[in-house]
Amino acid sequence: MPNSDPATHKPQSRHRSTTSLSLRLLLSSFSILILALFSLRAIPRVALLKNHLFSSSSSASASSSVSVSPSTASTIIMSYAKELRVAQVAVQRATLLTKRVFHEKAKGTVDKSDKSPVTIGDFGAQALIIAALRHNFPDDAIVAEEEAAQLRADPNLADQIWSLVRDTRLPDPAAEELLGGSVPNLDAMLDLIDRGNSPGGAHGRIWAIDPIDGTKGFLRGGQYAVCLALLVDGQVQVGVLGCPNLPIDDSAPLSADIGVDASDEDGRGVLFSAVRGGGAHSAPLSAPTAAKPISMRPVSDMTAATFCESVEAAHSAHGDQAEIARRLGISRPSVRMDSQSKYGSIARGAGDIYLRLPVKATYQEKIWDHAAGDLIVREAGGQVTDVDGKALDFSVGRTLANNKGVVAAPAAVHGEVLKAVQDVLRQKSTAA
Ligand SMILES: Nc1ncnc2c1ncn2[C@@H]1O[C@H](COP(=O)(O)OS(=O)(=O)O)[C@@H](OP(=O)(O)O)[C@H]1O
């Protein structure tokens, strides 16, 4: 029946059919344009999207999209929309594995120096994230912390990791499908882990993965992060941090005990993300698309500022950092917490400043320890430099060989903080 409405089977007017034909033509040209944009992965993709465009089929997301705030739901121009969505869900899935490892293998471990829970969690999370990246972006390079040689030599360890990787799935089948579903077998898992061996560099698309950042924090049930960032020609374009033990509530104050065991508390588990030029967001880890914009807190009174630093004295110079805080007039004690959760915490204004002054002149920071956090803080209104005031340079390989230390603060006060850092370091070198 030509020109009939399929619902009513009633003949339509000639005018209406011409209009619908033009409309269909217009729509199909528009779809072709969108498809073309999405197939050109080498070029940053720009799409006019609602923030939750890719979320409609996720059960976690479905509940989340109800709670999306009006400002988040507003239409924004977002680049790298698919990369962001895949990264968020890949990190979410990997955190499910790390939480299982914590509860089944780390919690209650008498000897906390036992490295096996960390090893199992690290390898398992890396395998799951790389599987998702290979499925969606098979031509991209990957820089990841672990390689599978140790597992190939230890079948028992490999089996333990395989059983976790095999059984860890997102509750939402559509989200699982987006990630390509399960890893087929143990050998495929080992091969995936070894795909993280890119030397990094200044060209092309490179993902940086830290499957468990803050390993000590992970073991004690404190702060750790599953970290994923996309670099394009050396610039961070997408950053995602899954922080299972941080409060979901962006306005929760950063208490001094944030670094101790928080793994069993309700209301924990947050996902930070940012796309360059698109702002920074946070969401519950269980509902990645319930994203709300976050921003750094303006520091009008430096004496009331909160600064964050590593728990480990071997990782950043606590003494120098205390002296810098004193010079700035900061009266509050530092908040010590492991991992890139420090970047996420200052980006949402729970803290204000992150200082990471080098302990050893020869140590080179790893790109996977900073890439996601760097972008999230910058997109939240912060500035991130090394102690010389240079932006972190992710283009020179697997390490930040051109940088020493990290100084992250709201852009308006970064200069003041950097001056205090440089004064303290100058005074120290004069005294030596
Ligand atoms: N000497 C030295 N100096 C600076 N940084 C170092 C050093 N040694 C290690 N690392 C890296 O520190 C990462 C964790 O550091 P954090 O500050 O995030 O947490 S911690 O409080 O120190 O545990 C940690 O990341 P993970 O191994 O993923 O936990 C290391 O990559």
Ligand SMILES: [Mg+2]
């Ligand atoms: Mg790390």
